[in-house]
Amino acid sequence: MQPQAIDFHPPAEEAPAFLLPVTTSLFADRAERFVALAEGHSLAEWLRFLGHVSQAQHAALQSLAELPLPDAATLAQARTHGMPPLDPGKRPAAWRDVLLQIAGDLRLQAPASARPVLDGLLVAADDCLENMADRLLQGEPQADELASLAVVAAALQVVYTRLASQLGAAHLQTLDAHNVCPCCGSPAVASVVRLGATINNLRYLHCSLCNSEWNVPRAVCTSCNSDKALALQEIADSKGAVRAETCDACKSYLKIVYQEKDPRVDPIADDLATLALDLLVDEAGYLRAGPNLLLIGANAA
Ligand SMILES: [Zn+2]
Ligand SMILES: [Zn+2]
Structure with a gap:
């Protein structure tokens, strides 16, 4: 048997755990x-x-x-x-x-x-x-x-x-609580599924205050870590670029914006342009997990 060259793919460059604001x-x-x-x-x-x-x-x-x-x-x-x-x-x-x-x-x-x-x-x-x-x-x-x-x-x-x-x-270090900013301790406003070489398709939570982002797994509730009872809800206006991830384990939700659907999505602006989606999931009995500080009414919910 001829020895075969090992098909060696060096590990991809590691994705950053934190993305600091530009x-x-x-x-x-x-x-x-x-x-x-x-x-x-x-x-x-x-x-x-x-x-x-x-x-x-x-x-x-x-x-x-x-x-x-x-x-x-x-x-x-x-x-x-x-x-x-x-x-x-x-x-x-x-x-x-x-x-x-x-x-x-x-x-x-x-x-x-x-x-x-x-x-x-x-x-x-x-x-x-x-x-x-x-x-x-x-x-x-x-x-x-x-x-x-x-x-x-x-x-x-x-x-x-x-x-x-x-x-x-x-x-910075990864904290036990997913939905708390590792930089300033504020709650996340939404998460972003990003495009880009080392971060493609990875999800980052976005801080409501300091605009830092931190990597969290997809398909896990960012409030209670459950992966059992998640569902994605959306409204037609956002063309799939904004969804609400609802969790039946803790009855919370947070929005996710997808750069793949629109590279210009912004977790704070797109959140405020989709208040109809908040109404939809609020009515279904889910509580929003983090505030948008430009609309503090969302926090009071
Ligand atoms: Zn922060
Ligand atoms: Zn949950």
Whole structure:
């Protein structure tokens, strides 16, 4: 018998466990996506407004200086205890400057009806803003501040996106809870099935706050890890690019967006353009597992 050459395929380059936000393009791409999704949509005006918000986030992020990261002892402690290194409860004060910049930008193009809210934010006391941020992040908004919270959320996203990009993947570790961001501990807004060389067809959860992503297996509930009782629901409008993964084991759901169906999908913009899908699965008795901070009403569900 002739010895045969071994058909050796070197292992494919390992897929990254974490994808950190690309600060130069993330919010600009999202702004474009909101504008595209607004076309012919019943919520076109609101989606276009969120496009302006994303554009203002992009501008604020480009002019934001480096921020102080947690010190070495805090980072080491987080690693030892399996905790995320960033804590949204300990926000850098710079987030309030970002808020003023975003509110000022939006004021230039906002309809007259939106100006009182923006003017209110521009003169709000620091502790008032901090209290609003706390209530936003805890999912306990007050009824009279809902209009302000999208702007508060936008500012916090900019600051935590910058912090996540500065921190780098070396400080991150996979956490026991799938649906919690390994970078800042916030819940995931949705997951993305990605296209691309080492990440093709892999699923990444997307952080509602810092825009980091982390790899999770497909066909497993991101809330309770069950693989027994999952189903995918969709509405015709999204052409298969957005689905809700419902779990009968824990009665929760989270959306999945598919780059294969549309490479421009964005977990935050496409989520908000498919509120009809939330209504469908809410009515069927499933609770949404993570908030979209630009629409805090989804968190209150
Ligand atoms: Zn995060
Ligand atoms: Zn579940």
